[in-house]
Amino acid sequence: MRKIRPGDPTWADVTPKADFLNRRQLMAGAGALALGSIAGPALAGLDAKPSKYSTDAKPNTLKQITSYNNFYEFGWGKTDPEQYAGQLVTDPWSVEIGGLVDKPGTYGLEDIVKPETLEQRIYRFRCVEAWSMVIPWVGFELADLLKRVGVQPSAKYVAFTTLYRPSQMPGQKQGGIDWPYIEGLRLDEAMNPLTILATGLYDEPMPNQNGAPIRLIVPWKYGFKSIKSIVKIELTDKQPPTTWNILAPNEYGFYANVNPTVDHPRWSQATERHIGAGLFGGRQKTLMFNGYGDEVASMYQGMDLRKFY
Ligand SMILES: Nc1nc2c(c(=O)[nH]1)N[C@H]1C(S)=C(S)[C@@H](COP(=O)(O)O)O[C@H]1N2
Numbered sequence: 001m002r003k004i005r006p007g008d009p010t011w012a013d014v015t016p017k018a019d020f021l022n023r024r025q026l027m028a029g030a031g032a033l034a035l036g037s038i039a040g041p042a043l044a045g046l047d048a049k050p051s052k053y054s055t056d057a058k059p060n061t062l063k064q065i066t067s068y069n070n071f072y073e074f075g076w077g078k079t080d081p082e083q084y085a086g087q088l089v090t091d092p093w094s095v096e097i098g099g100l101v102d103k104p105g106t107y108g109l110e111d112i113v114k115p116e117t118l119e120q121r122i123y124r125f126r127c128v129e130a131w132s133m134v135i136p137w138v139g140f141e142l143a144d145l146l147k148r149v150g151v152q153p154s155a156k157y158v159a160f161t162t163l164y165r166p167s168q169m170p171g172q173k174q175g176g177i178d179w180p181y182i183e184g185l186r187l188d189e190a191m192n193p194l195t196i197l198a199t200g201l202y203d204e205p206m207p208n209q210n211g212a213p214i215r216l217i218v219p220w221k222y223g224f225k226s227i228k229s230i231v232k233i234e235l236t237d238k239q240p241p242t243t244w245n246i247l248a249p250n251e252y253g254f255y256a257n258v259n260p261t262v263d264h265p266r267w268s269q270a271t272e273r274h275i276g277a278g279l280f281g282g283r284q285k286t287l288m289f290n291g292y293g294d295e296v297a298s299m300y301q302g303m304d305l306r307k308f309y
């Protein structure tokens with residue numbers, strides 16, 4: 001953890017310029033610049049504020065972050081999202097917020113984002129498959145949005161739902177997952193300042209393959225909790241069902257906190273392969289709570305994390 005100092009590198013410094021240029025050309029070619037009209041600059045957070053929660057680890061390149069993805073709505077391969085997500089239309093977009101809130105409703109994306117102060121959050125990101133990246137997200141604290149809509153005292157959990165649109169999400173025409181993808185958090189996890197809704201990364205609106213136009217980021221949990229392309233947020237008093245827990249309950253729990261001492265039934269979680277480390281980069285040690293223990297460990301005091309995996 002560190003504070004951003006004046007003179008710290010900007011996104012342009014840490015991302016090779018060629019990547020930016022390439023990306024712009026690719027996006028133009030794919031017709032994916034639709035967001036660029038009015039919403040784009042706002043979502044990209046071009047004047048986003050630095051955050052004390054950012055890691056000083058070196059971010060992965062834009063190319064790495066946008067070409068090695070898990071987004072099963074577009075296929076099971078790591079390069080499928082880059083190849084097929086361009087067809088997803090993300091403007092207009094609205095998010096239904098309901099359940100145990102004072103102001104339920106269907107909110108346009110701009111109404112959700114406009115009152116928020118966008119921040120740069122450079123977070124470690126650890127997939128349950130034992131690979132990791134460092135990603136410079138742009139977003140705002142989920143707690144801010146929840147406070148705006150008014151959380152009722154009986155609410156204990158937050159449930160999230162991804163868009164269901166098989167015409168533009170070819171993976172949804174296939175079985176395997178009972179679409180749409182769903183996820184959930186305990187209310188205190190949702191209100192933790194590390195938990196953000198992200199609308200961009202580097203200085204781009206969220207690339208489609210990373211979950212445009214708005215996705216959850218919970219950096220101390222395995223990546224599958226960080227649900228993409230959200231269309232519904234519901235406050236509940238019961239623990240909501242979650243996609244990977246439904247699919248394989250003995251392998252993927254509701255909590256899914258990054259934990260090097262609790263192995264996946266089929267592989268070790270003690271180490272991770274950092275994307276971009278190269279052939280000889282070796283594996284790095286996985287950190288408890290992905291290194292965010294100072295901010296989150298107290299939420300799990302007294303819980304058996306082998307049982308609540
Ligand atoms: N809707 C939806 N959200 C999702 C997924 C998905 O397949 N569908 N994959 C999850 C998994 S397993 C990971 S590791 C991260 C990957 O995010 P990234 O592609 O931006 O790195 O998104 C998560 N969110």
Ligand SMILES: [Mo]
Pocket residue numbers: 070127128129222223224
């Ligand atoms: Mo993942």
